[in-house]
Amino acid sequence: MATEESTETTGGRTAILPRIWKAGSVPLFSVFLAAFIGAMLLWLSGSNPFTAYWSLLQGALGSPEAIGRTLEKATPLVFSGLAVAFAFKAGLFNIGGQGQLLIGGIVAAYLGFAVDGLPFLIHMPLALLGGSLAGALWAAIAGALKTYTGAHEVITTIMLNYIAINLTDFLANGPWKDTGIIARTPKILDTAVIPTWGFIPLGFVVAVLMAILTYYLLFKTTWGYAIRTTGLNAEAAKYAGIKVGRIIILTMAFSGFLAGMGGAVESLGVIGRYQPGFNVGLGFDGITIALLAKTNPLGVIPAAILLGAMDAGGSQMQFDAGVRFQIIDVIKALILFFVSADIIVRKILGSRAVDEDKVTLSTGWGG
Amino acid sequence: MTTTTAPITKKGVRLDAPLFGRIAIVLLGIAALVYYFLQPQQATAVYASTLRQSTPLILGALCGLIGERTGIINIGIEGQMLLGAFVAFLANVYIGNLFIAVLAGVATGALLGLFLAWMSITLKMDQIIGGTVINIMALGLTSFFYVAGLTTKGKLQPIPLGPLADIPLFGPIFFNNAPITYLTIILVFFFQFALFRTVWGLRTRAVGEHPSAADTVGIRVNTMRYMNTTLAGCLSGLAGAYLTLEAVGSFERGMTNGRGFVALAVMIFGKWTPLGSWGAALLFGFATALQTQFQFLGLDFIPHQFIGMFPYVLTIVVLAGFVGRSRPPAAEGKVYDPE
Secondary structure (H helix, E strand, O other): OOOOOHHHOOOOOOOHHHHHHHHHHHHHHHHHHHHHHHHHHHHHOOOOHHHHHHHHHHHHHOOHHHHHHHHHHHHHHHHHHHHHHHHHHOOOOOOOHHHHHHHHHHHHHHHHHHOOOOOHHHHHHHHHHHHHHHHHHHHHHHHHHHHHHOOOHHHHHHHHHHHHHHHHHHHHHOOOOOOOOOOOOOOOOHHHOOOEEOOEEHHHHHHHHHHHHHHHHHHHOHHHHHHHHHHHOHHHHHHOOOOHHHHHHHHHHHHHHHHHHHHHHHHHHHHOOOOOOOOOOHHHHHHHHHHHOOOOHHHHHHHHHHHHHHHHHHHHHHHHHOOOOOHHHHHHHHHHHHHHOHHHHHHHHOOOOOOOOOOOOOOOOOO | OOOOOOOOOOOOOOOOOOHHHHHHHHHHHHHHHHHHHHOHHHHHHHHHHHHHHHHHHHHHHHHHHHHHHHOOOOOOHHHHHHHHHHHHHHHHHHHOOHHHHHHHHHHHHHHHHHHHHHHHHHOOOOHHHHHHHHHHHHHHHHHHHOOOOOOOOOOOOOEEOHHHHHOOOHHHHHOEEOHHHHHHHHHHHHHHHHHHHOHHHHHHHHHHHOHHHHHHOOOOHHHHHHHHHHHHHHHHHHHHHHHHHHHHOOOOOOOOOOHHHHHHHHHHHOOOOHHHHHHHHHHHHHHHHHHHHOOOOOOOOOOHHHHHHHHHHHHHHHHHHHHHHOOOOOOOOOOOOOO
16 A cells, blocks of 8 residues: 555656546546435435536526635635645544634634734734644644654544634633624734635635645655655655654644634634634535545645535525535535545546555554 | 554453552542542432443444454444434434334444445445545535424433332442443443453454454454444444433434544543443543533533533543553454455
8 A cells, every 4th residue: 555656756747638637537526426416315305406506506606706705615625625635645634624723713813803003914914824823733732642642643633623612612702702792702903804806815815825835845845755755654754764753743733734724714814703613514624625636735726616616506506496505515425435435436437547646544543 | 563462362351551540540439439428419410420421432432442353443433423313313203212213323323334344345445534434424414404493202211220229329320221321331241241252252353453364264354344343333323322312302413522533532541342441431421421510510610611621631631641552453444355
């Protein structure tokens, strides 16, 4: 499993189109299969799948506002997808995107409303980076626990999610509470707001830049090389002189940085404050997106837009076709299944190529 | 990872935590008794609640350990519980028979166990991702089919066991429970026996430790894994049924609240043995019981969110303290290819 070395052929020597097809055929087909089963479910529950999907499409891409909404929904998804994909490269499974996002969101909101008298050019980046760093620290806890005690990150990150939910709930109900009854922080100051250009939210641009940065980091730097080597074979990496323990902590930290930034962008660019429960499920979507993108940071962008479009069109679908938008959660789960059970899809497509991006995680609970 | 060979013991519980662990247990027992003599009613309430809170955890842990003893990591316990809880609830609403409802929950868990086995054995998927698929699918299905305002037709009631229930302290805690809680205690001892004293148990452990050796003596490794993962699923489904039919009496979205993951920590803490896990589950049950009783206990000055964090913090502490010192089954998480 861990002996494929062909992942390093990132130089663009082969023609671009076949490469995209090779990388994209399985994910695309998985999406179609999931949509097909979703349609069957809709049909069985008495709705017309064509009307439902059509209004979903309308709600997601039908007008400039709809596209703006799709991009807005896709923004935190890019971040949480990147967070999961990045950790995957080191063989780590960060299921804690949710918690890191919450921590990032609330710290960014705090910096946004509590720090006064700064110009936009300083205040906004400060709040954004502050939130991201908070997310990084939160995730680094799981990394440090893994390095120093061997506690598996799948459980610790999930537990940190629940702790984060309680902690943010406490902050939004207590010390950082807005006046009034609703549990939420005060509105952030204008100087901390991430603006929207036309119908494109600037947060989305930040997300795309971060995806490119993550790609660069993974494939063009020695640090990225060390991360990928650790992910392929931690034992071998150790013998090659890579400090695996430190790589694990740093990888978790950067993964949390990305997720935290997702929360910060949500607070500063979409909600304008922190409000508990605004982003339930984003952490899990990150897993689907990362696998749909085959853990490639650049692939995360289209994958996140796809899921974002589903979220954006969901309410229109519910309104027009009378379909409960929760069907989207089912379709997302099916996408995840087909993408990771690529053996099925490959059989249908008749492709025999071995997947060199296959993620391997289950190596037991030991460090 | 290292070659410390502790494991396949014939004897069940081995709290081979050092002396300090045993002293801690004795001290805890003394503290519990002192508390009982100072505040009998309150203490009894907390302890009874401890046992009840531990029920889904030990069931989940049993599910996890049967899977892992055979070599299949089950990260999908959370999803199995959630969907089991949901189906059991629906069965109760539409059929009205509690017994059938419990069976429906158990069957759901079994089906998801079979699904996990199929993903990890036949499709050779990464087992952790396979479990995650189950978790996400359970979340999606329950939220899609969830209809607000459904009410159950009754829930499982406590059955006092005659004179046993009148024994002070132990009576109200152990002998005045609802059916699934009784069944769970029986299951703990049953599986402790089955795992270490029967042919099934020996084969299960052999398959989880050294599949190719098991294969050469004629044990069908993948069949064994299929069977056990499905059987284990039943237990998670039962845990789900416990939540809707015995503990709460209705279904709420995401009501498992991470119990499936806490159960994994319980399993590790219990060193992959049923009895050890039961001890761990009681500890976690106690942490959760404190949460439900904290107003009684005069702890109102602590914000409730911090009390709410406690079981999760405890999980992390336990994992951090024990994972390195206990050894999981050697072949878990690895695909076994007979060729």
